[in-house]
Amino acid sequence: MKKSSTLMELIISISLLSVIILGAVSFDLASRNFLQSSERKTEVLNEIMYIIDYLQKELSEATGTIDNNAVSVSCAGVLCTVTIDKDGDGVVDPEDVTCIVNVSSGTNRMTCDGTVFSERITASSMAAAGDGYGMVINNLTLRYDPAEVVDAKTNPEVIISGIYLAPSAQPLDLP
Numbered sequence: 001m002k003k004s005s006t007l008m009e010l011i012i013s014i015s016l017l018s019v020i021i022l023g024a025v026s027f028d029l030a031s032r033n034f035l036q037s038s039e040r041k042t043e044v045l046n047e048i049m050y051i052i053d054y055l056q057k058e059l060s061e062a063t064g065t066i067d068n069n070a071v072s073v074s075c076a077g078v079l080c081t082v083t084i085d086k087d088g089d090g091v092v093d094p095e096d097v098t099c100i101v102n103v104s105s106g107t108n109r110m111t112c113d114g115t116v117f118s119e120r121i122t123a124s125s126m127a128a129a130g131d132g133y134g135m136v137i138n139n140l141t142l143r144y145d146p147a148e149v150v151d152a153k154t155n156p157e158v159i160i161s162g163i164y165l166a167p168s169a170q171p172l173d174l175p
Helices: 007-060
Strands: 071-076 079-084 097-102 109-112 115-118 121-128 135-143 157-160 163-165
Touching: 007 079, 007 109, 007 115, 007 135, 007 157, 007 163, 071 121, 079 121, 097 121, 109 121
Parallel strands: none
Antiparallel strands: 071 079, 079 097, 097 109, 109 115, 121 135, 135 157, 135 163
16 A cells, blocks of 8 residues: 555644744844844944044144144034144145035035045034043944934944043143
8 A cells, every 4th residue: 555645734834844944044044134123223323433533533634733733623614624733833734634614404514625434423522631632432323314214223322522632742842
């Protein structure tokens, strides 16, 4: 007598195969979502670190005196302007670096000497350091898509605060 599969065995095997396939597909989807979330957060973190590294590099080349600070920062509402005096003359000229941070709705941009560094800035607060030598980033917030609400998985936001950036040498009181 020939042994064959019954209908019940066939239904059970199809059900088990379906569960295995659904498990594999859900694991694949979860992995892809995690990878996308990680990539977006890394992209925002890299951008914010690039801004800080650039400002620190430019500040390390800044020149100032007691009467003429190497860095000036002015913020008015949604617009902050950072000027780094690289030749120590106290006059804004082509040798100096001027960075503008504009967080008005739809702009969300930081430019330095015409080069766009970021279009993801949603908030910023900067000031010249109390010692007159450097600058303090009180708040710098970047979001993957500034037009959308924050979502840790699809639209991560990174907030950096309390960063002190200074020239590599303190200004001299020259005659």
